[in-house]
Amino acid sequence: METTASEKVHCLIIGSGPAGYTAAIYASRANLKPVLYQGIQPGGQLTITTEVENYPGYPDGVQGPDMMVHFEKQAARMGADIRFGLATKVDFSQQPYKVWVDDDKLIEADAVIIATGASAKWLGLESEQRLNGFGVSACAVCDGFFFKGKEVAIVGAGDTAAEEALYLSKLCTTVHMFVRRDEMRASKVMQERVQRTPNIKIYWNTSTEEIIGEKKTEAVRIKNTKTGETQTIPVSGFFVAIGHEPNSGIFKDWLTMDEAGYIKTQPGTSKTNIEGVFAAGDVQDKIYRQAVTAAGSGCMAALDAERYLGEKGLH
Structure with missing residues (x-):
């Protein structure tokens, strides 16, 4: 009407x-x-x-x-x-x-x-939407504080992903950063900052298969697109920074x-x-x-x- x-x-x-x-x-x-x-x-x-x-x-x-x-x-x-x-x-x-x-x-x-x-864009995983707000976020700056002293993961390869990984590195014990290709899109200065930060661990040629957890994020399963090898990493938070x-x-x-x-x-x-x-x-x-x-x-x-x-x- x-x-x-x-x-x-x-x-x-x-x-x-x-x-x-x-x-x-x-x-x-x-x-x-x-x-x-x-x-x-x-x-x-x-x-x-x-x-x-x-x-x-x-x-x-x-x-x-x-x-x-x-x-x-x-x-x-x-x-x-x-x-x-x-x-x-x-x-x-x-x-x-x-x-x-x-x-x-x-x-x-x-x-x-x-x-x-x-x-913000999302990966499109069912588990990502189901756990959105329960450990899954598209804004590290908004939600990073909740993961102080914990292990987290971030997916993305641009300046925003690099910026958010650096932000999380100041709060979290380890930041697992998943990059889809064998290089990052981020500007050189941001790439260098990320690579110089000891508690950011970069995974190249990596795709996210699933976020694991019933009521909250407990782990993430990733796959190396070159070798086909999968691994599960325990994390409390999962941040998506793949563009807009x-x-x-x-x-x-x-x-x-x-x-x-x-x-x-x-x-x-x-x-x-x-x-x-x-x-x-x-x-x-x-x-x-x-x-x-x-x-x-x-x-x-x-x-x-x-x-x-x-x-x-x-x-």
């Missing part, structure tokens, strides 16, 4: 990471009166990281959640209308564009900025995407294939995926939206 509750806004921003909040800061200053819905994870992926050392302007580093609080406060001070709620359906067939929030509230917007980010997928599902009927679901934007802009709909941050960036590049693209989206609304005589 479609609801009657509807509201007309000038500029709607969907998502609340660096891209969404930066778009809100710029759109507010341009007097676009943006309304921002924070989505399921206010602050985005940075709320599940600890130390951010590579964002300019923080010489001593900053905690990810703190940085997102700063972003939100700045957007609010500029006049952005920041709300809790999740966009669940869209209709981009005609202006003004329709976006449903939490299934029951209809927002009509002249311009839409999509900054919905990306979410863009949160773009509700837009798939309307926007052009690549095979992985990242929204395609016109090179050098935030413009999608539908005029007046813009995409910023990790939902459209599978290459860089940094807080600073997300913030930069959020700025671009707000400027693109301002220009679009001006040209349409809506601003």
